[in-house]
Amino acid sequence: MSSHHIVRDDQEPALIIANGAECSRELLGQLLEWSPLVIVLDSAMNRVLDLGIKVDVLLGDFDRGFDPDYFLEKQYPLEIVHTPDQDKTDLEKAFDYLVTRGIPAANVIWATGKRADHTITNITNIVRFRDKLKIVVLDDHSKVFLLPKKFEKWYPAGTPLSLIPVGKVSGIDSKNLKYELSNDELTIGYRTGSSNEALNDGVVLIKHKDGDLLMMECFD
Known part of the structure; x- marks a missing residue:
């Protein structure tokens, strides 16, 4: 998988890669091509690295002995965002990060499948950020938005x-x-x-x- 297309218009949706079931390479490639910013949650970073994707932001609480500095050399330049707040999911914290950056929209992949509780939470979080972000959750079978x-x-x-x-x-x-x-x-x-x-x-x-x-x- 090639690195994402160099787009620097922050009006384009950022791409957030969570840690659920993977989507097809075709869908992933389509989204990467037009994403000005690619954010990966720490729990998915090794899987993303294996696909050869260029990452802009690595974000998470870095628990369970996760070493974010390991990825600096492999993904330089890479912004590392430590978000230790345990009252929010890492995906919520990624949404907060985009709000502070002034980026108005996000596509989210790998946010469904695997654990049902994570899937339900990830989808319903679209509502929580209704006034701050335009969020679309995608997989190979559906596209969900408010x-x-x-x-x-x-x-x-x-x-x-x-x-x-x-x-x-x-x-x-x-x-x-x-x-x-x-x-x-x-x-x-x-x-x-x-x-x-x-x-x-x-x-x-x-x-x-x-x-x-x-x-x-x-x-x-």
Whole structure:
């Protein structure tokens, strides 16, 4: 795997590599090409190094005897960010780092699969940073992001789309979905909008009044 493309426009999303299941080399390469900044969590650094990826920032609590200085020679220049706060996950701390850098968006990979608790936490953290970062979590099967109160996007007919509420979401209306929503309410654990799909080629419109609603574009 080659190093990432040299892009220095901080308006492009940074890329955060967590420590869940790996994605395909194709997806990884596509994201690296346009990422101005590549951040790797310490728990994934050895795996990333094996792929030959140029890393900009190594971030984590560096526990369990982890030696960040070992990677300086292999990845120079490399910014090492020690974040010992045990009240936050390393991914949350990576989001905090981007906020302090003034970078407005992040793509996150290797954040799903493996442990279910990590997957759930990583995905729902999108909501916590809603006013600070535009976050997209990607793997080979899905793309997850927070919907604004009004969302419009063109999809081919039959594209699998799932609407996942974080808590309760009310006043949901849609157009061009197979299972339309009209002033509906979704609540995690009771009723969600999973396994819906675009009805026809064209723009899908989704509006909601209250709550946090995640879109999951699925690639079956």
